[in-house]
Amino acid sequence: MEQLRQELPGWVEASRLKAKEGRVAAYIPELAKAPAEALGVTVIGPDGEMVSAGETSLPFTMQSISKVFTLLLAFMDNGEEGVFAKVGMEPTGDDFNSMLKLELVEPGKPFNPLINAGAIAVASLIHGSTSSEKTERILRFFGEAAGGERLGYNEAVYRSESATAHRNRSLAYFLKDNEVLGEEIDVEDVLDVYFKQCAVEVTCGQLARMALLLAFDGTDPLTGKELIPRRYVQIAKTFMITCGMYNASGEFAIRAGIPAKSGVSGGILALVPGRFGIGVVGPALGSKGNSTGGVHLLETMSSAFDWSIF
Ligand code: GLN
Numbered sequence: 001m002e003q004l005r006q007e008l009p010g011w012v013e014a015s016r017l018k019a020k021e022g023r024v025a026a027y028i029p030e031l032a033k034a035p036a037e038a039l040g041v042t043v044i045g046p047d048g049e050m051v052s053a054g055e056t057s058l059p060f061t062m063q064s065i066s067k068v069f070t071l072l073l074a075f076m077d078n079g080e081e082g083v084f085a086k087v088g089m090e091p092t093g094d095d096f097n098s099m100l101k102l103e104l105v106e107p108g109k110p111f112n113p114l115i116n117a118g119a120i121a122v123a124s125l126i127h128g129s130t131s132s133e134k135t136e137r138i139l140r141f142f143g144e145a146a147g148g149e150r151l152g153y154n155e156a157v158y159r160s161e162s163a164t165a166h167r168n169r170s171l172a173y174f175l176k177d178n179e180v181l182g183e184e185i186d187v188e189d190v191l192d193v194y195f196k197q198c199a200v201e202v203t204c205g206q207l208a209r210m211a212l213l214l215a216f217d218g219t220d221p222l223t224g225k226e227l228i229p230r231r232y233v234q235i236a237k238t239f240m241i242t243c244g245m246y247n248a249s250g251e252f253a254i255r256a257g258i259p260a261k262s263g264v265s266g267g268i269l270a271l272v273p274g275r276f277g278i279g280v281v282g283p284a285l286g287s288k289g290n291s292t293g294g295v296h297l298l299e300t301m302s303s304a305f306d307w308s309i310f
Pocket residue numbers: 062063064065096097116161168198262263264265289
C-alpha cells in the first residue's frame with residue numbers, strides 16, 4: 001500500500017496524456033457533459049485502507065459496470081440454470097451494442113450477460129412484481145455491495161438514455177420476438193430497469209468497495225458478512241476477464257491480466273483477487289468504449305506490481 005501511495009499520483013498524471021487520445025461518449029447526450037480530462041483512482045485493501053489519486057470525488061454513472069451486479073442478483077434470484085437459459089457464456093468480439101450475433105447460432109439468445117442484449121435479458125430476471133420494485137431491489141443490493149445504504153440513480157442520465165435508446169429498444173424487442181423475454185414480460189418495463197441500473201451514480205471509492213467484495217469472493221472482508229455466494233462471484237469474474245472490457249477484453253487480459261468491467265461513463269471496476277478493490281474514472285473513451293486514461297493507468301499499476309492472474 002505504501003509504494004502505491006507514493007507512485008499513484010505520478011501514474012495518474014502520466015495516464016492523463018492517454019486520456020487526451022479519447023473522447024467522451026455522446027450517444028447518451030447527458031454523458032457528453034463529463035470532463036474529458038478528468039482521471040481518478042481509488043484502491044482499497046482488505047482492512048479498508050484506501051489510497052486515492054486524481055479526481056476521485058467526481059460522481060459518475062455505472063453504465064455497463066452495473067451489468068456485473070445485476071448478473072449476481074439474477075443468479076441469487078434464479079440460480080445458474082435460470083440465468084443460463086436466457087444468456088450464453090461466450091465473448092462476441094463485436095461492439096457492446098451489436099445485434100450481429102443475435103440472429104446467429106441460437107436465434108435471439110445473447111452470447112453473454114455483459115453485452116447490452118444480454119444485460120437486458122438479465123434485467124428481466126430480477127425478481128419483483130413491478131419494475132419499480134425490481135429497481136428498488138437493485139439499488140439496495142448495489143448499496144450493500146458498496147458497504148453502505150441504498151445507492152441512487154442520476155435522473156438526468158436516466159432520462160437522457162431512455163429518450164435516445166433506439167438501439168437498445170430494438171435489441172429488447174428482438175429478444176421479445178424470440179421469446180428470450182417471455183410473454184409475461186413488458187419490454188418497456190425491462191428497459192426502464194436497465195436504464196436505471198446503468199444510471200446508478202457512484203464515486204471511485206464506492207466502486208472500489210464493490211470491487212473489494214468481488215476480490216474476496218462475495219464475503220465483505222470488512223464485516224465478514226457473506227453477501228453473494230462464492231460460485232456466482234467466480235462466474236462474474238470469469239465474464240469480467242473474457243468480456244468485461246468489451247471487444248478489447250483480450251488485449252486488457254494480456255496487458256493487465258486482472259478482472260475488470262468498464263462503462264461508457266469512463267468508469268472501470270477492477271480487482272486483484274484476495275487483495276484489492278479498485279475504482280477508476282476517466283470519461284474520455286477509446287474506439288472500443290473503454291476509458292483511455294483508465295486502461296493505461298490499470299496496465300501501469302498491474303505491470304509494476306505484477307498483478308496479472310495468469
Ligand atoms: N447504458 C449504456 C448503453 O446501454 C451502457 C453501455 C456501456 O456502458 N457500454 O448503451
